[in-house]
Amino acid sequence: MGGYTLIEHAPLGARNTLRVAARARLLAEVRDAAKLPELLDFPAVRGAPRLVLGEGSNLLLTGDFDGTVIAMDTRGVQVEQEGEVARIAVAAGERWDDFVRWTLGQGYAGLENLILIPGTVGAAPIQNIGAYGAEVAEFVESVEAWDTRERRVAVLDRAACAFAYRDSRFKREAGRYIVTAVRFALPRAHALRLGYAGLREELARMGVDRPAPFHVAEAVVHLRTKKLPDPAVIGNAGSFFKNPIVPAAQGEALKRAQPGLAAWPGADGHWKLSAAWLIEAAGFKGLREGDAGISNRHALVLVNHGHASGGELWALAQRVIAGVEAAFGVRLEPEPLVVGGP
Template sequence: MGGYTLIEHASLASRNTLRVDARARLLAEIRDASKLPELLEFLAIRNGCVLPLGEGSNVLFTGDFDGTVVVMATRGVQVESDGDSARIAVAAGERWDDFVRWTLGQGYAGLENLILIPGTVGAAPIQNIGAYGCEVAEFVESVEAWDTREQRVVILDHATCAFGYRDSLFKREPGRYIVTAVRFLLPRNRPLRTDYAGIDEQLARMGVDKPAPFHVAEAVVHLRTKKLPDPAVIGNAGSFFKNPIVDAALAEALKREHPELAAWPQADGRSKLSAAWLIEAAGFKGLREGDAGISNRHALVLVNHGNATGPQLWALAQKVMAGVRKKFGVQLEPEPVVIGS
């Protein structure tokens, strides 16, 4: 069919980075975003659930999906530049890391801290991906999407997207929007964020005293590859647990008892705590139960050592959350979307 393909009873094992063997009743791969309305009018799709899926780097399937998984395989980048900055419209199917590297090659700044994050451009605003002190929301001007409720293309400006910490309108209304493109506003010059999680120290090791964006990107690549397991080598979805945001009183009490606990003050007076520290201090780093495990390289990462099922991985994640809650009184939440639980 022109612009898309449909597969019945499709395996999703190669379409999620945790390598969970789940199936979808239908899998639709879209190469032309203008064909989405036609596809979604099929009776078998119209009356069922729809799940937009990028590279599956932010999802845990705990069972089969009795609906249609929609994968955007669209490509394209369009640039409107005024010299000092650029509006860049990017098709949802473009790979995120490829796009970040392209912006660096074009001399744009802003996304350097977000290099090497797996996934697609269309998935980036859904999760409001973030790393090393930066979030993609800072650079998103608008998101183009198909609104399945209103049956039309919508352009959602930055405010309407309602971005939060690993959160957005798209996560709060799952299945309603299928992102087709993202428009970014990127400058050529901006202050670099190097004061987070070892970037300054890595730049010093690199002998860089006047860093440019590409230097920061190189430092982040080094730090990520050193700390995080490669999904191509062992199944994982990157950081599985969010850093919890707690009331100042609880943060202060925990810091008095555990001075080494990292805590970052938030604008609303609360504090964000290091989930990695909490998990490791609760004794879960490196834990393995069957083929489900917590990485011995980074306590935030849930890993599939081979043939772990979705329910087995989710059970281990819940065990970690319960253990941290019991020891510290802090409730952890998963970053990925858990489908089927």
């Protein structure tokens, strides 16, 4: 069919970075976003559960998916206006890391702290991906999406996207929007974000005293490679748990009780706590149950040592959540989408 391909009983093991063996009743590989309305009206798709999938780097499948998985395989990067700020439209199916490297090669600034994050461009605003002190929301001008409720193309500006920490309107209204393209506003010059722990030290180790964006990107690559396991080597979905946000009084009390706790007071009367610190302090770092485990390199990372099922991985994640809550009175939330979970 023009613009998309349908595959029945499609295996998804190679389409999620946790390498969970699961199947979709129907897989739709979409190469032309304009064909989405036709696809969604197809008899086998209409009315059935839907799951939009990029690279599966922010997903835990706890079983087979009895519906249609829509994989956005669209491509294209277009610079619409250039000057001090370039406006760049990017198809949802483009790989995020490839796009970041392209922007650096073109001399644009802003995304250097977000290099090496797995996934697609279309997934980036849904999660409002962030790393090393930066979030993608700052550089998103608008998001184009197919609105399945109103059956039309919607263009949502940054304010309408309602970005928050690892959150957005697209996540809160799950299932309504299928992101088809993202428009970025990227400057030629931008104040570098060097405040994240270890970043200045890594630049110093590299011998860089006047860093440019590409230096920061290289430093982030070094840090991520040292801290986080490679999904190509061992199945994982990156950081599995969000850093919890708690009221200031609770944060201050925890800090008094646990002086070593990594915590950051915010301007809104809340504190952000280090989930990695909480997990390690609760004794879960490096834990392994069968092939399901918590990485011994980074306590935030749930790993599949070989043939763990999605259910086994989710059971371990729930054990960690319960253990941290029992120890510290803080409930962790998963960062990836858990399909078949709560």
